[in-house]
Amino acid sequence: MYELHEREVLEKLRELDTKRVLIQTPEGLKREAQFLAEFLEENGIESLISGDINYGACDPADREAKMLGCDALIHLGHSYMVLNLEVPTIFIPAFAKVDVIKALSKNMSEIRKLGKRIALVTTVQHIKDLNKAKEFLENEGFEVRIGRGDGRVSFPGQVLGCNFSAAKVEADGILFIGAGYFHPIGVALATKKPTLAINPYSGDAIWMDKEAERWIRKRWAQIAKAYDAEKFGVITSTKKGQLRLGEARRVVKLLKEHGKKAQLIVMNHINYQALEGFDFDAYVVVACPRVPIDDVENWRKPVLTPRELEILLGLREDYEFDEIIGGKRERDEPMGVNLKLPKSL
């Protein structure tokens, strides 16, 4: 399912005169990371594997690489995110080998319910197939829009769990291609438009609108649970792409202005277990928006996003998803192995 371009990686490392490299991998590519480490070692480059679980390009191990005396970092599984890196970093996104057209053909009658003008979005795994999908849909008579997205994503049409900028185009409805619930629910919430998710592995099509409604009801329940809270822990993450210190400080200030107590907590992997023992009535997570949502069952205290807190404090009426907005993207990333250098190089 995953193509590893080990020779291309080796060449890039040799250009950089790399003696020692750190390899970072998501859960699903651990064997590939081991294979790559072995291959590079056979070719004279000392290779260390990061054992820390990695969830995204928002968490590059460039600081660790530098500390370990590595000349470079290899980040497997995700495309580049604009971050100030400390060592040259090679991003190798994982592209799925699955026929997206087959799943689209199977669900034409559902897709037609979206309207004539549809916005097409996906995750990085299927990004290479997006133009093929566009052509197929155009042949079926649709007007297909692929949003450019902002600087937090790498490619037109790409959405992240924290960024749906590419979905925000003039369209009657949104077609999401990919697996999982979190991304398409985010699309539905961020665009407030009819959203159909097509899973290219299973061939299933799911309308996200009902899911999004159910989901919002759950979030309102969290907000209600926090109504009597007096002491808030406001949490941000030391992961480079999740460190929203300015936003966290704004939230602390906001809480204090509303007569609440608030303290700023900073941690790497945000989880309730590590917070047990602190004396807070509720938490606001200002980091990855998935954390207070995906993991909510494990929290014994109410846990909100900054926008949900604004509802709690009466500063906002409508539910809004906590997106992390990027700057303007100057140009798209190359599709495959992609070397990024620190600014100083």
Place this chain on the structure above:
Amino acid sequence: MYELHEREVLEKLRELDTKRVLIQTPEGLKREAQFLAEFLEENGIESLISGDINYGACDPADREAKMLGCDALIHLGHSYMVLNLEVPTIFIPAFAKVDVIKALSKNMSEIRKLGKRIALVTTVQHIKDLNKAKEFLENEGFEVRIGRGDGRVSFPGQVLGCNFSAAKVEADGILFIGAGYFHPIGVALATKKPTLAINPYSGDAIWMDKEAERWIRKRWAQIAKAYDAEKFGVITSTKKGQLRLGEARRVVKLLKEHGKKAQLIVMNHINYQALEGFDFDAYVVVACPRVPIDDVENWRKPVLTPRELEILLGLREDYEFDEIIGGKRERDEPMGVNLKLPKSL
């Protein structure tokens, strides 16, 4: 149980002209950390609390403090360890308020079994009571030795889970004052002398020799389980005082010289869960020696210390504890609030 010298801390922070500080705390002092943060904020110093679980001075959050724009770090609960810090750091050890003499008096008949010349050791919690205990025992007719220890510890007579240098003095037996099993077992293993552990909270006295034997049998079982292993993951930690990169590379080299496959893994909080999915037959943990021992039940693969690996490879016959040795200690640390500056200041 814990005295917090918040005014002294405030003064030191003001001397440093601190605008923003990060506070790091072990599990048991979370409320104190919150209290301190609140006190400092009332006095005009923005205070962030680290939510990452902290186990020792080997894991200072100085890098994180720097990244967060903090002028200083407060490390609660542990005494200073010689490390190259990146921001001025205030160490505030936790001293227990418990009567150690009462527990000693109660167990005189057991203590006498140690012999006439005894070495006295403890953890930082009871270090302030060590001289009182020495005097008491001398009045009871003992010749009491308190080892100076090396540069990894801060005080004479102090032992850590990874360093028993203060126990290595001429003596018939060792008297350990403190709670828990890990430290006194380490003392027994590192000194190979009769070791009596007196818990000042419960008043219990436990001979560690049988415990140590049972413990060694368990470790031999781990070694045996790894006999057929071909592929080894050699793990070190990015925690500043646990990063034993030289030793880890030595272990990788050793394994390769013995015809095994070996790869170097680096991670922050070492735990088996994060390693699941890698294709290794066994692991060697070259970081905190407690990790492969305390947590062994959670590992589905054999996990060894570097010295246990040497036994496996036939390079060592006797069991030896994996200590982390320090350099020479120039002078003892002050007993209370203790400011350490980066070398560059």
